[in-house]
Amino acid sequence: MSKLSAQTRAGLRSRSRLVHAGRDPQEQHGFVNTPIYRGSTVLADTIDDYQGGRNRYTYGTHGTPTTDALTSAWSELAGAAGTVLTPSGLAAITVALLAVLRAGDHLLVTDSAYFPTRRFCDGTLKRFGVETTYYDPALGAGIAELFRPNTRAVLVEAPGSQSFEMQDIPAISDAARPRDICVIMDNTWATPLFFPPHARGVDIAIEAGTKYLSGHSDLLLGLTSANARYWPALNRCFTEFAICAGPEDVFLALRGLRTMELRLREAERQGLAMARWLDARPEVLRVLHPGLPDDPGHATWKRDFLGSSGLFSIILKPVPRAAVAAMVDGLELFGIGASWGGYESLVIPFDCSPYRTATAWAPGGPALRLSIGLEDAEDLKADLDGGFARLRAAS
Numbered sequence: 001m002s003k004l005s006a007q008t009r010a011g012l013r014s015r016s017r018l019v020h021a022g023r024d025p026q027e028q029h030g031f032v033n034t035p036i037y038r039g040s041t042v043l044a045d046t047i048d049d050y051q052g053g054r055n056r057y058t059y060g061t062h063g064t065p066t067t068d069a070l071t072s073a074w075s076e077l078a079g080a081a082g083t084v085l086t087p088s089g090l091a092a093i094t095v096a097l098l099a100v101l102r103a104g105d106h107l108l109v110t111d112s113a114y115f116p117t118r119r120f121c122d123g124t125l126k127r128f129g130v131e132t133t134y135y136d137p138a139l140g141a142g143i144a145e146l147f148r149p150n151t152r153a154v155l156v157e158a159p160g161s162q163s164f165e166m167q168d169i170p171a172i173s174d175a176a177r178p179r180d181i182c183v184i185m186d187n188t189w190a191t192p193l194f195f196p197p198h199a200r201g202v203d204i205a206i207e208a209g210t211k212y213l214s215g216h217s218d219l220l221l222g223l224t225s226a227n228a229r230y231w232p233a234l235n236r237c238f239t240e241f242a243i244c245a246g247p248e249d250v251f252l253a254l255r256g257l258r259t260m261e262l263r264l265r266e267a268e269r270q271g272l273a274m275a276r277w278l279d280a281r282p283e284v285l286r287v288l289h290p291g292l293p294d295d296p297g298h299a300t301w302k303r304d305f306l307g308s309s310g311l312f313s314i315i316l317k318p319v320p321r322a323a324v325a326a327m328v329d330g331l332e333l334f335g336i337g338a339s340w341g342g343y344e345s346l347v348i349p350f351d352c353s354p355y356r357t358a359t360a361w362a363p364g365g366p367a368l369r370l371s372i373g374l375e376d377a378e379d380l381k382a383d384l385d386g387g388f389a390r391l392r393a394a395s
């Protein structure tokens with residue numbers, strides 16, 4: 001039994017919750033952390049126990065004390081009825097979609113969605129008879145006009161992957177609920193700390209634990225949480241697929257969970273400092289960061305979100321590709337690579353125009369996405385300063 005009374009636990013602020021959630025030292029001989037339980041087989045004492053399903057654990061794919069520690073902590077943090085853990089963030093998205101959709105259904109997906117989500121909708125879901133329509137992320141309550149009798153779910157993501165458009169998620173949820181349309185959200189950018197998904201009307205929320213939960217670029221993990229309405233369907237689908245996460249990765253994610261609030265607050269502080277600095281650069285046309293007051297999504301972000309993370313994009317004034325390459329290739333502190341949310345800064349070029357269908361992507365210049373890490377911001381500015389000098393020289 002945990003020492004925390006139910007009353008104390010219910011009143012904890014998120015920072016204290018991260019320290020105490022999913023932990024029960026008395027069940028671990030007094031050790032602070034739940035260790036890595038590795039295993040497929042779980043032994044029963046008698047055939048009655050085996051057949052009667054009386055044991056708390058029955059088989060590795062159905063959960064271990066290590067996975068229970070993370071799922072219970074995450075459900076507490078996200079305000080969910082239940083959470084499943086998958087081997088990647090993308091698997092967390094696919095299991096969410098497959099839990100609610102069936103042949104003949106119609107699905108609405110934001111045009112600003114994470115590209116691999118789109119590939120799954122246009123590939124596997126299409127093959128299984130689900131039709132996807134992409135919508136303008138600025139629609140808000142206007143999404144109701146796209147509802148058809150067979151619309152089963154809406155997938156929102158805010159801010160948009162790479163392009164950082166905000167969405168009015170409470171308005172979308174208010175439009176969907178009376179029609180019993182499931183609202184699924186990719187909440188990786190904000191995490192439940194900066195956007196409590198289920199309290200804002202989201203039915204199923206996805207987190208790529210690969211990003212801020214891990215915080216160290218050393219693991220892949222997905223978390224899918226559901227409210228009471230959708231938890232039975234999600235849990236059933238997860239059990240049928242048995243796409244369970246590995247115990248070492250779950251343990252590392254639990255370790256990351258304890259410091260996630262500190263790292264996220266620092267990512268927000270550093271991210272905003274760098275975004276403001278970049279906004280003032282003559283080489284930069286626009287910064288795409290909803291935490292900046294002149295961003296088109298700022299009012300929505302301020303109303304619904306409790307913070308911002310260290311991931312945002314910039315649009316450069318038009319220059320040849322070779323000038324962008326001269327800038328980025330010579331950076332010493334920023335790595336060129338996918339993923340984000342680790343302790344180290346990253347930069348990648350991107351272009352949404354080849355795949356967007358509901359909205360045009362014509363930002364007016366080359367686009368770069370930045371993940372700001374824990375380096376000293378002055379060192380990061382110096383690195384980018386050198387980059388801008390190379391860009392000007394090559395323009």
Ligand SMILES: *Cc1c(COP(=O)(O)O)cnc(C)c1O
Nearest residue numbers: 088089090114188208210220221
């Ligand atoms: C990275 C990412 C994912 C997928 O996570 P993986 O663990 O890399 O599969 C999903 N959604 C968003 C918004 C992401 O940035």
